[in-house]
Each structure stands twice: as structure tokens, then as C-alpha cells.
Amino acid sequence: MKIKVDYLFSKNDKIGSKVISWGTSFIEPQIEDVPSHTSILINNRWVFESTLESGVRRISYQEWLKINKEVCKIPCTQERTLEGIIEEFRQIKDKKYDYIGLVYFGLRVLLFICFRLRIPKKNILNRKNSYFCSEVVGKMTGIDCQMTAPVTLMSKLKNDVEFLDITKLDE
Numbered sequence: 001m002k003i004k005v006d007y008l009f010s011k012n013d014k015i016g017s018k019v020i021s022w023g024t025s026f027i028e029p030q031i032e033d034v035p036s037h038t039s040i041l042i043n044n045r046w047v048f049e050s051t052l053e054s055g056v057r058r059i060s061y062q063e064w065l066k067i068n069k070e071v072c073k074i075p076c077t078q079e080r081t082l083e084g085i086i087e088e089f090r091q092i093k094d095k096k097y098d099y100i101g102l103v104y105f106g107l108r109v110l111l112f113i114c115f116r117l118r119i120p121k122k123n124i125l126n127r128k129n130s131y132f133c134s135e136v137v138g139k140m141t142g143i144d145c146q147m148t149a150p151v152t153l154m155s156k157l158k159n160d161v162e163f164l165d166i167t168k169l170d171e
Contacts (some may be wrong), residue, residue, distance in 0.1 A: 009035035098130035
């Protein structure tokens with residue numbers, strides 16, 4: 001069964017969200033409204049995401065909108081099936097948040113801000129059974145997002161939505 005899939009980008013008033021938005025604004029300085037979070041929206045009904053508080057979860061879009069300010073919604077141009085999305089989600093449902101992977105990512109963003117050192121493609125502290133928000137999007141769509149900030153993913157998808165080859169996102 002075909003479904004509608006969108007990439008969601010958001011932020012909220014929590015301190016972590018503000019820090020992520022500020023810190024990653026240096027990566028894509030042309031973006032004015034910098035998201036701190038990314039997730040997948042299915043049929044304008046269900047959001048699949050990972051948060052600090054919950055880990056990997058599914059939440060209704062209506063509930064999600066109560067706690068998040070939607071910055072951008074970008075349609076996925078790849079054809080997806082409900083069965084495929086559910087199978088991917090089952091593999092990661094209820095997994096913990098990847099705090100250690102996020103710390104490494106944050107350190108590399110800090111090194112980028114201070115010294116303009118390139119952010120690597122691989123997260124050397126990535127934990128296989130834990131996910132932060134970008135990793136969930138990557139796991140569910142086949143995009144390698146272990147070292148991709150929400151703002152970077154948003155920028156690439158906005159600029160390349162018609163021609164995006166997801167296997168080459170980080171090149």
C-alpha cells in the first residue's frame with residue numbers, strides 16, 4: 001500500500017532545542033529558521049522520531065504539533081509502502097536515545113564552529129541500538145544521517161527535492 005511520507009523539521013522552547021538550533025546554525029548559515037529536530041511523517045497522521053525523553057517512538061501528528069513548532073515539511077520523493085515503513089520502525093521501536101553519539105556529533109560541531117574542522121561522515125561513538133533524531137530518519141529512509149544535523153538534511157532536501165539521490169546525500 002502506497003503512503004505519503006514527509007520529512008518534518010521542528011524546534012521547541014526547551015533549552016536543548018535552543019542549543020542545537022544555535023550550534024548547528026553555523027553549519028548552514030543561509031537558513032534563517034534553524035530546526036533542532038527531524039522526524040518522519042506518515043500520511044499526515046503519524047510521526048516517527050527519537051527524542052531525549054522518549055527514545056524512538058511513534059506519536060500522532062496532532063500530539064506532536066502541541067509540543068513542536070514545525071519549521072519545514074518536505075515531501076519524500078521516493079515511493080514508500082506502509083509495510084516497508086512499519087518493518088523499519090519495528091526494528092528500532094522503543095530503542096534508547098543515542099546520547100553518546102550525540103555528544104560526539106556535538107563535539108564535532110563545536111570543532112567546526114571554532115576551527116572550521118570538517119564534520120566527518122561517520123560517528124565513531126555511534127551505538128547500533130540507540131538513535132538520535134537524524135539517525136531515525138536515516139534508518140527509516142536509507143539515508144546515512146549519523147553525522148547529519150537536522151538543518152543540513154533540511155537544506156539538502158530543500159535544494160535537491162526534485163533530483164535527490166539519497167544514496168549520495170553526504171557526498
